[in-house]
Amino acid sequence: MIRPRLIVIGNGMAGMRTVEELLKLKPDLYDITVFGDEPYTNYNRIMLSPVLAKEQTIPDIILNDENWYAEHGITLHKGVRVERIERKKCEVITRDGQAHPYDRVLIATGSRAFIPPLPGADLPGVVGFRSIADVDTMLAVCREGGHAVVIGGGLLGLEAAAGLVSHGMNVTVLHRNGNVMDRQLDGVAGRILEKTLEDRGISIRLNAHTASLHGTGRVESVRLKDGTELQADLVVMAAGIRPNIDVALNSRIYCENGIVVDDTLQTYDPKIYAVGECVQHRKECYGLVAPLFEQAKVCANHLALYGIAKYTGSMTSTKLKVTGVDVFSAGEIQAKPYHEEMVLADAARGVYKKVILNNNMIEGAVMVGDTMDGAWYFQLMRDKTDVTALRDHLLFGQAHVGNSGHGAKARVASLPDSAEICGCNGVCKGDVVKAIKEHKLFTLDEVRARTKASASCGSCTGLVEDLLASTLGGDYSAAPSVKPMCGCTDATHDEVRTGIIRHELKTIRTVFDQFSWKTEDGCAKCRPALNYYLLCAWPDTYQDDAQSRFINERVHANIQKDGTYSVIPRIWGGVTSPSELKAMAEVAERYAIPTVKFTGGQRLDLLGVKKEQLPHVWRDLSAAGFVSGHGYGKALRTVKTCVGKEWCRFGTQDSTALGIRLEKLTWGSWMPHKFKIAVSGCPRNCAEATVKDLGVVCVDSGFELHVGGNAGIKVRVTDFLCKVATEDEVVEYTQAFIQMYREEAHYLDRTAPWIERVGLPYIQRRLIEDSAGRKALAARFIHSQQFSQTDPWTERAEGKDAHEFAEPLVLA
Amino acid sequence: MSSTWFTVGQLADIPRLGAKVVHWQGTPIAIFRTQTDEVFALEDHCPHKQGPLSQGIVHDRKVTCPLHGWVIALDKGTAMAPDEGCTPGYSVRVTDGVIEIEMKHLDALPPTATA
Incomplete structure (x- = not known):
């Protein structure tokens, strides 16, 4: 059978990541040919800095070797540059004039160092810092020793300077602006970083404008506009990168700064797609690896003819990859008039942290010296989390946020290799780091699949993400905050829940069809979730699917x-x-x-x-009158009470009777996860109501309602929701809160992580400020309870599902 | 070695994406039915910590163990990566809606001459 031909121009991370994603979806759809102008197989470009610093070697950073291409039937042309695409004839023309016919093209030509048009910029000894060849040139000069000048004090320039100085070179960084990394750092942070780098022997000249390069046969010196002349055996041009769009321009494909693509990564020619640093999407060109992974996934989805994924842009953070010099930056770096700024500066320790807030949400973070919490700030920023409750401790970091569970472990980078990360599967830090390095893992799912870390209860997910960030360094950005339900689909929990209502999907199979599930029957993760979502959406008509229930x-x-x-x-x-x-x-x-x-x-x-x-x-x-306690279910478990004012000399209300009333109303209700209630008769709180999903603490004047507590893996004290005066109000708020949780939380989210995700103010708005909404929620809960308060034990004692409980047949 | 085919029951007795258990010489054996009415038999022990696979969720040609979520291939009995291990399988066939399983056993000793 003749398969359609896909030609990939560019053998870098973006192109090959897209091919990998495509192979996962449709391994046999295309006959794939890859052109790369470098003489190597696909390698991890973000690791060039550690290679220059001798912390890693070239084989360490190869992502796919020759065998990989062969195994997948991919034809690889190394060291072959593509000149243009003859779009009318559907042929790719290489520099040596050969024509290769195609059905689809993927352009992934990346970016190249911007070489300013200076006299002498073409002299030997002047290099960029983008490829293995550049690193080879730099290392060759380093063997002789001497003077190196780095033009550009941005991320790349500083990484190059740090690498060169570690080889004993005499390094000067020339930067045209007032502080280094001025696109990522403010003046104060820049100053601290400059000091740290100078302590390492790098000399930095700010506001330095290069005039020309000089030398006979090869570069020997750099002259500045102020007349200063610097000796230079090597000049590294790190004055920024530019999308590499020559192929697209030669092929008359529409480009602005980059190759313009839409949300499906398609160029203006529908047969031609483009991904990575060469593209311009919604006016943005990215120079980091995280967006590229997101683009690769979407592009692969369309190349595989699924046609459902959409790329809507990425939020990025940067981290300097210089061992021992910690710099992190994301979002805004200078406060605008409508911003609030929180700053912690300790110049003696070389620590500076600044968080920029707008309306209690993080919009930017700049950190030098201590960047442990960079990933956390970034997460809060991307999720638009309301940080009101965290403000007191925000600058001190995640370890200081009232968290007696894993908080102390939050600083993974400083842990020894033997420290256990995943308690469920006994995976220690060393195992995770080794797997990330050896198997070139980039995402949480890949680490889970390889090591099982965070694959069970998931409570160490944050730790694993931190390890990914600290091991991969640089541009790694945590898995996208929008995560698909499971490996069977690209759809998220929220998309599926919305889709169930919008398209009136009434069975698991119709959900599979609507969202193009990749497996026939789903899996043990998605089927129970879908069964629950359908049950919650259609309480009166949905036929529960027993085979999609956990045992x-x-x-x-x-x-x-x-x-x-x-x-x-x-x-x-x-x-x-x-x-x-x-x-x-x-x-x-x-x-x-x-x-x-x-x-x-x-x-x-x-x-x-x-x-x-x-x-x-x-x-x-x-x-004897008992019914099921649902101690096995994602459902209402127990309502714990104290004896209350009936007996206790401190009791203020009849907490026991109120607890029983709540339990009678709520038992039998299926939920995203287990749900525990407690009612304490006074603030001494003997029923431990403040670590329950919903806690009622009786006081003399009424009832305090607390939500989102958890005494499990990660202890979390409840948030105070509100105070009400009567038991009837307690009942209404309880019903409304439970229904909101049932309708909006993701399956297997306890109330604690759900509230942390959506923020307490949101819950308060829905339940307190919107009283009509609260009543509607409570009414929906009461409606659904009509169908759930049948005792499952009595039904089964009377013969339901008899096949489940039959005596096993003995073969003889 | 010879073998005997035992009748396990009707295909219709097992729900699609479900399982039932039979015992053979003290060993529990799980008989699975897929969505497409394929039938597979594995010893009812997960290679990880001997969890009862018959109680797991069946999907495609796999079952997820209820104890710790290992995924076992129904046709081969092998654990899916990154887990490693294997559960013994048995041959089964379905004729006219009746499931049969093949049990191998050592032949009886050859008859000895008697007086």
Whole structure:
């Protein structure tokens, strides 16, 4: 079969990343040919600085070797430059005049160093800092020693200077503006960085304008406009980069500063796509690696003929890749009149941090000396998180934000290699770093797939992202904040939820079709999520799909490590009676249940029940008046209470009765994750209401409502939502809060991360300020509860899903 | 070595994307049915920590173990990367909606001459 031909012009990171993404989607769609003008296979250009500094070698930074191209049937032409595209004939013409016919072209020619038009700029010994060849030239001069002049004190220039000085060169950086890295740093930060670099032996000349380069046969000196003459055995031009658009221009493809592409990475010629630093998208040209990865994904989606992805631009951050010199910058660097500025400066320690806020959201960050929290600020900035609650500690960093869980570990870069990062899978820092380096991993998903780190409970995701950032250095930017649901789709949780309502999707299969799922049946991640989303959207009509439920919810009991189950009946508000206790004791004895244990939520857990026994155990419990406690479900778990004013001398309200009332209203409701409530009768808070998803603390004058607490992996104290006067109001707010969580959180988000993502002010606006909205939410909750408050245990004791509980057949 | 085919039950007894368990000489065996009505049999033990694969979520020709989320290929019994391990599989066939499984066993000792 003759396949359509895809020609990729450019063998760099953008082009090959797109090819890799394409191969993942449609490995056999195209006959692929790649032209690269460098004599190497695809390598990691952002790692040239460590190569220059001798921290890494060329083989270390090769991303795909010859075998990779061969394995995927890709024809690679190394060291061959493409001259132009004959678009009418659909042929790519190489410099040696050969014509290669195509059906689609991908231009990924990257960028090149901008060489200012100075007299003498073409002398040997004058190089850019973009390729392995440039690094080879620099290293050759370094072997002789001598003087190097770097023209340009931006990111690239400083990295080159640091690399050269580590070889014992005498290095001078010439920068035309008033402080180094002036596109990323303000004056104060620039000054601190200049001092740090000068301490390393780099001499820096600011406001220095180069006039000309001189030498016979090769460069020997640089003359400035003020007449100063500097000796130079090597001149590195680092005065910026320009998109490499020669091929596009020669082919008369529309270009401005870069090759102009739309949101699908298509150029003005529909057969020709372009990605990476050579493109101009929505007026922006990027010179960093993170946008390129996002573009590659979208472009591959369209090359694979899926046609659903859209690239809408990237927010970028920069980090200087010089070992021991930490610089981070993102977004705005100078406060505008409408901005607020928070600054921490400790010149003696060489530390400077500035965060720029607009309306309590971060719009910029500049950091020198201590950049540990750069990734955190950037995350807050991209997610537009309201930082009101964090303001007190914002400048001191994430480790200081009330966080007794992983907070102390937040500073991953300073951890030893043996430090455990992922407690679930026992993966330590050294394993992650080694995998990132050896297998050239760039994204969280790749690290998960390779090492399992953060692949289970996900609580160490932030740590793994920090490790990616610190290991890859430079331009790595955390995985896009918009993450697809799972590997089966590019659609996000929010897109799917919106789509379910908008297109009235009523089954899992119609969701698969609408969003072009890549797998036939989805997976164990997306199917339970979709089942929940559909159930939440269509409570009265959706047919629950048992095969898309995790085992615990499918059989209404909690699977244990030996394959037996635990059974937790509901004990309303934690209040029981002698007859209930007797009934449970009898069940435990009758079925020889090995362990009976009190749970943390004021209930009794019967552990070690065999699956076939479950309907019998339930029948007996049901006869004694018990219903399922949903201790296995993403659902309302327990409502913990204290004895309240009925007994306690400090009690201010009847917390026990209120807890029971809340439990009767909310039990049986399916949610994105488990949900715990507590009601404390006074501020002494014996029911520990301030670490629950919803906590009620009774006070003399009414009831305080607290939300978003969690005592699990990461302890989080609730946020205070509001105070109300009556029990009826407690009920309405509870129903509204739960419904909002049910409708808006992502599946498997507890309330704590959900609130951290959307921000407490948003919740307050929806629940407090918008009273009609609150009532509507509560009404939707009440409506959906009609269909969920059937006891699943009684149903199964009466024969539902009998195939699940049948005695296994013994073959003989 | 010879083998015997045992009847396991009706295909219709197992829901699509579901499983059932049978025992053979004390070993639990999970019989899976895919969306396309293919049937596979694996020992009901995940190679990781012996979790009951029969209780997992079935998708395409794979099952995700309920204990720690390992994904096992139904046709080969192998764990998907990065995990490594393998679960023994058994041959199954479906004839007229009836599932049968092949059990291999050592032949009985040859009959000895008797007086």
